[in-house]
Amino acid sequence: DTEVTQTPKHLVMGMTNKKSLKCEQHMGHRAMYWYKQKAKKPPELMFVYSYEKLSINESVPSRFSPECPNSSLLNLHLHALQPEDSALYLCASSQGPSANTEAFFGQGTRLTVV
């Protein structure tokens, strides 16, 4: 099983809303990632969690707030977003720094901010 599950698949939110994106994997992976992808562009790294601790924040605005409640779950809390934040948000996981490092991606949440 190499599945990373993201919910919801689509999300439309207003600029004053608060919403959350969810990601789940049951592969025992200890590294989890959030990426943002705009149309016709490669995925851009936002956050990395390693062993449930935030290890990398790529200078992401505070309106994006990640959370890793346990080793299988990763959330991205959204608040006061801007229309330019509309994008495909991708979650990925890999075994971790001491083992095989190929990253598996979910299908993404397509976010539209209105």
Add this chain to the structure above:
Amino acid sequence: QKEVEQDPGPLSVPEGAIVSLNCTYSNSAFQYFMWYRQYSRKGPELLMYTYSSGNKEDGRFTAQVDKSSKYISLFIRDSQPSDSATYLCAMSRLSGGSYIPTFGRGTSLIVHP
């Protein structure tokens, strides 16, 4: 200069052709190399993963890595219209305790019947 360079295409080929996709990179710290296929509005799907120079084959796909030249390739044999997608190369280096995939911009491949 970007860390990972990849020609965006589009690359248009007839069904049955051999497709060659390439990336170059500048950072010697990259240790692991991956190829992903991404259909429109979907997440990237891992196709190939390798960590050493040389060739790795899986079905119709062959990944090639030349660390001395900082050059990687993906070959697709007997290409099919269903192979039409964007192909992203990615490579990982250790940063902050985790291996971080860095992506090329992707090559759009069109296989026409």
